[in-house]
Amino acid sequence: MSARPLPRPRSDFRWFAPIQTRWSDNDQYGHVNNVVYYSYFDTVVNAFLINKAGLVPVTGPWMGLVVDTRCSFFAPASYPEPLEAGLAFAERGRSSLRYEIGIFRADGPETLAHGHFVHVYVDAENRRPIPLPGSLTAAIDAAAAG
Amino acid sequence: MSARPLPRPRSDFRWFAPIQTRWSDNDQYGHVNNVVYYSYFDTVVNAFLINKAGLVPVTGPWMGLVVDTRCSFFAPASYPEPLEAGLAFAERGRSSLRYEIGIFRADGPETLAHGHFVHVYVDAENRRPIPLPGSLTAAIDAAAAG
Amino acid sequence: MSARPLPRPRSDFRWFAPIQTRWSDNDQYGHVNNVVYYSYFDTVVNAFLINKAGLVPVTGPWMGLVVDTRCSFFAPASYPEPLEAGLAFAERGRSSLRYEIGIFRADGPETLAHGHFVHVYVDAENRRPIPLPGSLTAAIDAAAAG
Amino acid sequence: MSARPLPRPRSDFRWFAPIQTRWSDNDQYGHVNNVVYYSYFDTVVNAFLINKAGLVPVTGPWMGLVVDTRCSFFAPASYPEPLEAGLAFAERGRSSLRYEIGIFRADGPETLAHGHFVHVYVDAENRRPIPLPGSLTAAIDAAAAG
Numbered sequence: 253m254s255a256r257p258l259p260r261p262r263s264d265f266r267w268f269a270p271i272q273t274r275w276s277d278n279d280q281y282g283h284v285n286n287v288v289y290y291s292y293f294d295t296v297v298n299a300f301l302i303n304k305a306g307l308v309p310v311t312g313p314w315m316g317l318v319v320d321t322r323c324s325f326f327a328p329a330s331y332p333e334p335l336e337a338g339l340a341f342a343e344r345g346r347s348s349l350r351y352e353i354g355i356f357r358a359d360g361p362e363t364l365a366h367g368h369f370v371h372v373y374v375d376a377e378n379r380r381p382i383p384l385p386g387s388l389t390a391a392i393d394a395a396a397a398g
Numbered sequence: 399m400s401a402r403p404l405p406r407p408r409s410d411f412r413w414f415a416p417i418q419t420r421w422s423d424n425d426q427y428g429h430v431n432n433v434v435y436y437s438y439f440d441t442v443v444n445a446f447l448i449n450k451a452g453l454v455p456v457t458g459p460w461m462g463l464v465v466d467t468r469c470s471f472f473a474p475a476s477y478p479e480p481l482e483a484g485l486a487f488a489e490r491g492r493s494s495l496r497y498e499i500g501i502f503r504a505d506g507p508e509t510l511a512h513g514h515f516v517h518v519y520v521d522a523e524n525r526r527p528i529p530l531p532g533s534l535t536a537a538i539d540a541a542a543a544g
Numbered sequence: 545m546s547a548r549p550l551p552r553p554r555s556d557f558r559w560f561a562p563i564q565t566r567w568s569d570n571d572q573y574g575h576v577n578n579v580v581y582y583s584y585f586d587t588v589v590n591a592f593l594i595n596k597a598g599l600v601p602v603t604g605p606w607m608g609l610v611v612d613t614r615c616s617f618f619a620p621a622s623y624p625e626p627l628e629a630g631l632a633f634a635e636r637g638r639s640s641l642r643y644e645i646g647i648f649r650a651d652g653p654e655t656l657a658h659g660h661f662v663h664v665y666v667d668a669e670n671r672r673p674i675p676l677p678g679s680l681t682a683a684i685d686a687a688a689a690g
Numbered sequence: 691m692s693a694r695p696l697p698r699p700r701s702d703f704r705w706f707a708p709i710q711t712r713w714s715d716n717d718q719y720g721h722v723n724n725v726v727y728y729s730y731f732d733t734v735v736n737a738f739l740i741n742k743a744g745l746v747p748v749t750g751p752w753m754g755l756v757v758d759t760r761c762s763f764f765a766p767a768s769y770p771e772p773l774e775a776g777l778a779f780a781e782r783g784r785s786s787l788r789y790e791i792g793i794f795r796a797d798g799p800e801t802l803a804h805g806h807f808v809h810v811y812v813d814a815e816n817r818r819p820i821p822l823p824g825s826l827t828a829a830i831d832a833a834a835a836g
Contacts, residue, residue: 256757272418275440276577280570280748282456286756287568287728294421294725295477302478310428310718318724319694322760322805331441332448367760402611422725424718426602431714432610433582440579456572464578465548468614468659513614564710567732574748586713587769594770602720623733624740 257324259362265338265354267304267395269296273331283328290321293353293369296337304395306387314385316371319348323367334358341392347381348372349388403470405508411484411500413450413541415442419477429474436467439499439515442483450541452533460531462517465494469513480504487538493527494518495534549616551654557630557646559596559687561588565623575620582613585645585661588629596687598679606677608663611640615659626650633684639673640664641680695762697800703776703792705742705833707734711769721766728759731791731807734775742833744825752823754809757786761805772796779830785819786810787826 271292279285301307301316309315329335340352350370354363375382417438425431447453447462455461475481486498496516500509521528563584571577593599593608601607621627632644642662646655667674709730717723739745739754747753767773778790788808792801813820 270418272416274437275444276437276571276579278455278572279568280572280574281753282572285568285732286759287725287732290725290728291420291422294723298421299478309424315719318763320760320762321724322758324758325756332445422717422723425714426716426718426720427607428718431586432613433579433586433714436579436582440577461573464617466614466616467578468612470612471610562710564708566729567736568729570747583712583714590713591770601716624737 257366259326259364260354260366261362262338262354262356265340265352266398267300267339269299269337269339270358271295271335271337271355273329273333273335275331278331283330286323286325289323289325289355289365289367292335292337292355293321293323293367294318296339296353297351297369297371300339300391300395301388305391306385313376314373314382315376316373317379318369319372320370321367323365325365326362327364329355329357329364335364336360339395341396342368344384344389344392346383347374349384349392403512405472405510406500406512407508408484408500408502410498411486412544413446413485415445415483415485416504417441417481417483417501419475419479419481421477424477429476432469432471435469435471435501435511435513438481438483438501439467439469439513440464442485442499443497443515443517446485446537446541447534451537452531459522460519460528461522462519463525464515465518466516467513469511471511472508473510475501475503475510481510482506485541487542488514490530490535490538492529493520495530495538549658551618551656552646552658553654554630554646554648557632557644558690559592559631561591561629561631562650563587563627563629563647565621565625565627567623570623575622578615578617581615581617581647581657581659584627584629584647585613585615585659586610588631588645589643589661589663592631592683592687593680597683598677605668606665606674607668608665609671610661611664612662613659615657617657618654619656621647621649621656627656628652630655631687633688634660636676636681636684638675639666641676641684695804697764697802698792698804699800700776700792700794703778703790704836705738705777707737707775707777708796709733709773709775709793711767711771711773713769716769721768724761724763727761727763727793727803727805730773730775730793731759731761731805732756734777734791735789735807735809738777738829738833739826743829744823751814752811752820753814754811755817756807757810758808759805761803763803764800765802767793767795767802773802774798776801777833779834780806782822782827782830784821785812787822787830
């Protein structure tokens with residue numbers, strides 16, 4: 253097996269948002285199902301884009317298409333505990349951006365799970381790649397400056 | 399068609415909990431999908447049971463089985479807006495309890511959707527109906543007393 | 545409590561479609577979660593509309609808005625067992641249609657759960673109610689004729 | 691950006707299972723949401739484990755814990771189209787197994803999306819890692835022999 257990643261500290265992440273768990277997040281082993289973490293990823297990335305970077309879903313001029321996601325799992329979580337997602341901004345391409353995302357307990361120092369989420373930004377009409385929108389790069393720079 | 403229900407005011411409900419929407423709650427028409435409201439119902443009823451009425455999922459001595467749910471929809475909601483769920487306590491049987499649940503915008507006066515959720519409480523071992531647990535009837539009485 | 549419905553036979557339903565269960569359908573009690581049945585309802589109604597009644601989601605001229613759903617639960621199901629959904633056509637209004645839906649084991653004689661699903665059909669542009677589309681009433685009549 | 695993976699052919703996979711899409715799989719951009727692919731992953735791996743490798747969820751002596759998943763996306767899919775999942779068996783550790791999973795259109799030659807899914811097998815009681823169960827290694831060898 254390739255080298256296993258280790259949990260990451262809060263200081264690796266730049267922007268945080270709370271995550272509310274749901275009854276149906278727990279699977280038959282009593283823990284938040286692995287699939288659900290990706291729904292947290294989707295939710296926090298889009299919360300950042302909508303609240304900070306000017307994304308207007310469906311009717312706006314640009315959108316993000318997901319091209320690659322990954323998550324490594326270190327410790328279980330369970331509804332009803334509150335969680336928190338941290339976002340970091342890794343490689344920037346001309347049209348693409350790689351987010352790193354950590355999922356924490358509300359008061360936890362290290363990731364329960366973390367991974368990446370790669371978006372390619374496209375024109376909402378023709379779905380062709382566009383340069384990273386200025387409102388997005390400004391939001392990343394503001395978050396990184398903290 | 400049978401008489402259509404009308405939106406209900408906040409004053410019809412006794413216990414409230416916030417609901418965080420998720421990106422994947424929206425369906426291809428851009429609104430929270432009808433199915434997802436039932437996941438809010440499940441989440442708020444279990445939050446009440448766990449936080450107020452002594453339910454310990456999976457390892458505790460009693461559990462609720464869902465026997466009937468219904469929801470009427472009046473106005474759409476969309477991620478990322480925050481919602482709120484209100485709970486009321488309607489018919490009590492020997493083993494069963496009918497909750498009424500309203501879904502509101504975070505600052506909304508009337509239900510966007512509301513319905514009911516009927517639980518039968520059973521012994522977690524043999525799954526036979528039991529009288530309503532005392533911790534549950536006490537929690538309902540406390541919530542109803544406000 | 546009001547009178548409890550009883551399981552219904554296959555002969556009450558006119559059009560059937562298979563339902564594949566998923567790992568994540570099971571909740572922490574090891575059974576398909578009550579919420580997931582509504583996702584089966586949504587899937588079978590839209591399968592009927594798309595395959596038989598000319599619905600073209602998102603880009604077509606009409607769409608259905610869900611205004612009321614209900615489900616009563618009689619016996620549990622679990623992934624990985626295959627299920628089947630039956631559809632019946634109940635009250636027709638000018639713009640609305642009440643479907644009744646039963647969920648069966650693949651070879652089961654009686655519903656594990658059943659309920660209703662009320663759609664109002666609207667113009668996709670202005671979302672105002674329209675008369676039931678001719679392609680839909682024809683599909684219902686064909687299914688009812690068997 | 692690191693080198694982008696390319697779609698993979700059917701011949702890369704050893705065991706296939708059909709995937710039924712659901713209305714709620716489509717997100718507000720009209721395509722199966724990225725999160726949902728992981729629910730397909732979970733479903734196909736567990737179908738293999740239950741049908742071929744002797745897994746008995748919840749009450750059996752062993753279980754798989756998910757420690758790492760990844761998916762790369764190449765082309766969109768949409769409900770109601772039928773899909774198919776292919777499974778391949780990559781690195782085997784003492785207690786862990788890395789599955790590779792491809793998602794295809796029902797008649798498609800190349801993956802719409804593919805990725806990996808790493809399970810660590812544990813004793814269901816104490817959740818400590820165990821050697822790969824014999825029924826599992828036998829099932830893999832049988833599938834690989836085709």
